[in-house]
Amino acid sequence: MTTMHSPALEVAARPRRRWPKPTLLIGLALLLLLLAAALFPRALAPFSPTDFDYEALLKGPSAKHPFGTDNFGRDVLSRVIYATRVDLQIAVFTTLFPFLFGTLLGALTGYLGRWSDAVVGRIADLVVVFPFLVLVIAIVAVLGPGLTNMYIAVSAVGWVSYWRLTRGEVMNQKKAEYAQAGRVLGYSPGRILLRHLLPNAVTPAIVYLMTDMSLGILLGASLGYLGLGAQPPTAEWGVMVADGKNFMATAWWISTFPGLALTLAGVTFSLIGDGLADALRPRA
Amino acid sequence: ATRGGQLTFGRYADSLFLDPVLNDANLDIWILTNLYDTLLQPTNDGKGVQPGLASSYTTSKDGKSMVLTLRPGLKFADGSALSASDVKWSLDRARNPEAGAWNSSLASINSIAVSGNKVTLNLKRPDPTLPAALATFNAAIMPQKLFTAAPGKNDAEKAKAFAEKPIGSGPFVLSEWKRGSYMVMKRNPYYWKKGDDGKALPYLDSVRFEIIPDDNTRILKLQAGELQIAEFIPLSRVAELKADSRLNMTLFPSTKVNSILMNNRPKLNDGTENPLSDVNVRQALNYAANKDALIQVVTYGTGKPMKSYMSATTPLFDAKQPGFPYDLVKAKALMAASKYKNGFEVTVLATSGNADDLALLTALQQMWGAIGVKLKIEQLDAATKTARYRANDFQMRTAAWTNDINDPSQITTYYAVFDNIESVHTGFKSAEIDKLFAQSQQELNPAKRAAQYQQIQSLYLKAAPIVYLYETPYPVAMSKKVKGFFQIPLGNNLFAGAYLEK
Amino acid sequence: MTAPLLKVRDLNVRIPTPGGVLHAVRGVNFDLLPGEMLGLVGESGSGKSVTLRSLIRLHRPPIRMTGSVEYGGQNLLDVSEAKLRDVRGGQISMIFQEPMSALNPVLTVGEQIGENLREHKGLRGRAAQERAAELLDLTGIPSPRARLADYPHQFSGGMRQRAMIAIALASEPQLLLADEPTTALDVTIQDQILRLLLRLREELHMSVILVTHDLGVVAQTCDRVAVMYGGRLVETAGVNDLFHAPKHAYTLGLLRSLPGAGEHRRPLQPIPGGPPDLRSLPPGCPFAPRCGYVTEECRAGEPPLLEVAPGRFSACIHSDELPALKASLEEVSA
Amino acid sequence: MTVPLSKSTPPLMEIHNLTKTFPVAQSLLSRWRGQPRKAVQALTDVELTVRRGETLGIVGESGCGKSTLARTLVRLYDADRGSVRYGELDVLALRGADLRQYNRRVQMIFQDPYSSLNPRMTVEAVLREALSVHKMRPATEQPARVRELLQLVGLPPEAAGRLPHEFSGGQRQRIGIARALALEPECLIADELVSALDVSVQAQVVNLLLELQERLNLTVLFVAHDLRLVRHISHRVAVMYLGRVVEVSETQTIFATPRHPYTQALLAAAPTLDPSRRTAAPAITGELPSPLNVPSGCAFRTRCPHAFDRCATERPALLKLADGPEVACHLYDSDGSPPAASLKVAT
Amino acid sequence: MHASYVIRRLLQIIPTFLAVMLVVFLLVRLLPGDPASAILGDRATAEIVERTNRELGLDRPLPVQFGVFVRNLLQGDLGDSISLKIPVLRLIGERLPTTLFLTAYAAVLGVLMAVPLAVVAAVRRNTWVDGVIRAVFQVGLSLPVFYVALQLLSLLGARLGWFPIGGYGEGFGEHLYHLFLPALTLGLNLAAILVRTLRNSIIEVLTAEYVDFARAKGLRSRVIMTRHVLRNALIATITLLGLNIGALIGGAVITETVFAIPGVGRLMVDAIFGRDYPVIQGLTLTFALIVSLVFLITDLIHARLDPRAELS
Ligand SMILES: Nc1ncnc2c1ncn2[C@@H]1O[C@H](COP(=O)(O)OP(=O)(O)OP(=O)(O)O)[C@@H](O)[C@H]1O
Ligand SMILES: Nc1ncnc2c1ncn2[C@@H]1O[C@H](COP(=O)(O)OP(=O)(O)OP(=O)(O)O)[C@@H](O)[C@H]1O
Ligand SMILES: [Mg+2]
Ligand SMILES: [Mg+2]
């Protein structure tokens, strides 16, 4: 018998490490800023967010109060800073459960298909034909206003998007040869699903998560407008904008600065989302 | 006064149901008298009554009957004659205990007799509140024929049908109503009252109500000239609009009192000890609330401190009532004298989305913090709040009150008398007040009645079942062209004498 | 000798990528005679498609093209857009490898042919439909009139390719650029399409440049072959000459690596290593790292494409040393 | 040197009557009208025997069911009916652990070098996963085994730490092979293993496969449409048409004297490397009929130049001819020898 | 065209509908507080509350109430509004057209804004033009609707006086004029979402081979853009558009409040707060029906645009 050893091939030089795109870096930098404000508001804010100052009601921006004061004489800058934690919390809690639940369920039904998919599909249909905001308002009205109940309400509805995204992607990935290879290699369905399919199918959900986070904050603001959002004296951007709307003509700073903060957070999440979409895409 | 033209009035919400007897909401009440006239009318200052459809009334010596004389030639808006039988029918409907929430105001009537243009009310007992009751919206006179001709099996169904196209004897008649959007009332050509030019009122051809729920939008629309009047201006913007040279920012005196209701019962619904059952605590909370500061922060200086549980515009209000002037030292002393020296935590129910509630409570959080009371705010939508309240399932809640009738008895039955609704569900009960009130309800001598009321107000103050806050006016912004418009302390918007200057 | 239809001189295409500029086509020169069928072969990534696309300036910025593509007395690389549009699709048509992705999925086949007829022949409406049906018929699609209203996905792979050819032929072009037109097809269909192309060339007197990596296809259809490697033309020759006596070490290696060239179930003779990275080419002959004939000279500088025999060009320094191949060209069907 | 495979070599896998259909979605209306549910006839009564140690090439046009056959054999698809015996095992009845054990012994390698590897797992993770799931090696010995496997498929040890995208197509196919080999299988099913690769690289992978087969005594089912390649590496070749095996024969025989008209057409259509032998007419006209609507009788009759009445009514069975090849064509039916003239391939 | 598909989809709505009905019915009754509390306010006495509940039939057991609800529904009767005392069907009939008009208007404005801008952004991707377009919409997307609405109102409405402030107007022309700002507010939001996906799809389509083939045919860039690129890019966007229009209908609440538009969004919120059970139930069913129809229509449009789409 002839033995032939193919010479070991050389592998192409390792490609240079791919740096994340600037969008992601800027996004992460902004996130760091937000996190700093959320974690150390005391260090950053010049005043207490809740203390009144009857001497300084509705004062415009000045050296002492760079963002001015509100109708209680509270320092707007300090409130914007203290609100960061609340708003990041809103961003996380309005999306965390829908993300986890929707993604796992999507993976599962996408993989199993058939009746499980059909059943969840029906439920999802049911949820989407309900007008979202109205449903949230109704749920918040049932459970009472406040952030926790808002989280519950949003979660009851929000998982559908993640379910859809992940389910579709898992169904796609399921067709990929590596997934079939897993079956031929005798791997258990659980392993194929969790170790192979899910990591490759979760990217759209993660990218959507970022958009969803800013939507979550906005929803908080909308509920704030209807009085169902964060409860006073908690500072929260959306509620601050809503509370400031009566002063838009006379004290623009009350709603403008929290509005800017909202935008900043939106931009941050969106940049990170775009960046992640790029960074998480496996290279073929 | 100039005649003609349409006045556009921006409302924050639409009316619901234009039946004088079966409706329940201020949204209806406050415009209803423009459509349905009453026998007597409240005066614009809210202190008394003046002739309406009835040109005069007399009360018998024993106070057990009252005779009203109708004006001659009265007509409904469709031109049909308004007769004494319409009056009897209307009042009988209004006092039917099975119908509506307001029948109790006419409960003293035993029977009604009519002859010619005279209406005789036979009473069960003397009733000093009756003239005021006859000047109240639910005692409006409706056309019996038209009403009974309306489709429907029973009164409720007929009322629904009739209320869609109501015909009354008020200065205006409904001509168009697009629910949630706008409502147009046009001039009733048969209205009895004459203007300063000697011709029949009203001056205006029509009034158009636009429904604009958002405060900012309402103001913007007024400033843009699309409205001539905007109601419910947020107090925070009063100063700004006062400065606007095109506008007439008016604060109409009102019967509105803002207070915090406390649960006075020894135990809460869940069985726990209730600190608010201690009168020391209640008084301490009252003294610790800095009304002047609150008036600044919440009402932007437009309010006045509350001295009695009733507003200063209410008849028989006792001007000598001291109220609870801000006194932190006294408040601390009272706390020290109570069982709760170290303070306690208390939850207050607020109406979600109500900016004033929030402003108020956030300020109170601070003020009461000074005496060791930690205030937690629980925001509820109005229906939930009401349900909790009705079940006595609350510690504190925000509350505002306006009178519907030109008499102190209404607010007193609610606030101070246990029997009606447990003293606005505070659970406060004073045998003395109950007795005084019962007497006053039959006291025809004004001076004596005033003395009874003075005593009631003092007793109430001492028991402090509520936190006395402030009275607020009705903030209405009008174009400078608008003249003669009135919102009386009861809240009724009167367009009969309103006109638009050219 | 007739004047060439197309003269390509010093064609260079540079593609900026995140990892550096990719010099995909480097100094390509060739002429194409009227009526000629030229095969362009080479392994994947050697720059065949990029070359073909630059002939009608199909690349968009930031891809840069330099050199000249002379056609009808003009350099297509710098004529005006309007002029270029006349040539594109009008005188020079192109067909692609994947008919499924090259046909617009949302337009009917009839619309897609009609589009071309309107643009270049001024035909509209009924006349256009008539002509479209004729064209489908020409490419051998049964009941062509009925199929005009079909969408591409309703066609089979072979029919799609025919439809694409019909679209390309709508303007009766002088030159057809075909980028791997049969790679996606089965052998029996490939066979049909290739015969069709040969027939149409005869009937319409077109020139064809046929890009492929299948040497069998070249052997069966082309008059002349150009071999690309690493973005360069490394050899051009008449088809018989090339298959019997390649004059470039790469061509030789390619022919040798084919199964069927050796004994049954014996190891094949692969070309070791892989294709060069066009972003960082070594100096000298790009094939040098994989070449069995390599000498110092090869690495010194890039050998130019020179005429090594009449009508034969090679860029190999060792073209003379390469053996002939005749014997080993065994056939699949005996 | 080739391993001589005698005809008496015991069969490793016997496929009998294997049928697989894919139902297509049916509209409500047609279901309501009681129209029969349509299905893609991917495999119809496939008869095939795989001998131990051989390379069996499977060729045919796109859509003829090659991949479906391969996938059904490794139980990626569940057959509609028929049987597959693998030694003692009734493959189609295997469940759970038995099935996994079978899959360990019969491995499949895939066509697409890009999608057949999980893009997020390093080569080492890929290989170690295969080793640990089947407990091929204890954890401590796994790194060594990974290196061994890499060496076996001709990859340097430093390849272990890299992700699939860092490799060329040919190298990825090697990783795929190494992954299959990690389970030390007896039989490899290669579906279009090198179709996506350039000829020069193709040759490298083919060499590897040939080498491994001999060293590890593997049985290989080689699915491909490149006739030249199949001819080069197969001991025997099976030709499929529209879900059926139409001819099976020793490689030399089938290429020298194809029997089935389809085989003949297929060989004639393959472009030869000799420019001097060109033909003007296509080897065969018409296209593959839709698998949703397979012609009655012999599926090839719609394109067959020799078709006669019987072809439309009766399906030819796969019959063994006296000199060895098996053919499913009425021309070769027991009743008589075929008309000699009609068998010449049009050239 | 695809009649059987349409029928099947319509049939599919039925179970969804039944489920929506049950869920709403229960959810509504889970709301703390009752209609009586809501309509009678703080002053009502216990008797009056009880009497009101009796009149409204709310003292009966839930299954009985549900039975009545379903029976009436089958007769096309959604009951009377508790607070407004008029039939819910009529109420919806009065309010729904406004919201639908607003939604359609917003969708048109959104698409009119999104398509050209997405094309520009995609064609000139990664240039400053692209950057500006994306930044503007990003900002629009991260601000609360009411804020955007109020800013538009005070700028275009009050300051510049180009548009009326709030209201609805009479007749089609006035509707267009009055509803411009609210439709713009909603449209901006929609456009922000659409621009993002549409831009990405256009970029993707631009790299498709059939675009190169179209260029190789010598077609004008405008023809290529409209016939080849946009049509394909819209396919991916149309489903998203459908989903968002569904959301728009339900999400018009705040816009309707700010702009004083008497639509169903506002009505729904009022009904929830007023515990107007019949209105909530009726509206939710209407929403569900409309949203289902919108989805169906987008699917059909999708199928029209994309002949490959399998309606199954
Ligand atoms: N748009 C592009 N962007 C970046 N790189 C490109 C682009 N187009 C082509 N390339 C690169 O240019 C080189 C030549 O590509 P080309 O498509 O011409 O190869 P080819 O010979 O046609 O190969 P194949 O046989 O695979 O079609 C390859 O390295 C390819 O990756
Ligand atoms: N999962 C599936 N669902 C539906 N139909 C399928 C499926 N897999 C394959 N088919 C159909 O079954 C038939 C046989 O397909 P198969 O993939 O086995 O062909 P093949 O011979 O491997 O073709 P190719 O050479 O293109 O790979 C085809 O008509 C195909 O469309
Ligand atoms: Mg190419
Ligand atoms: Mg296959």
Ligand code: NI
């Ligand atoms: Ni159709």
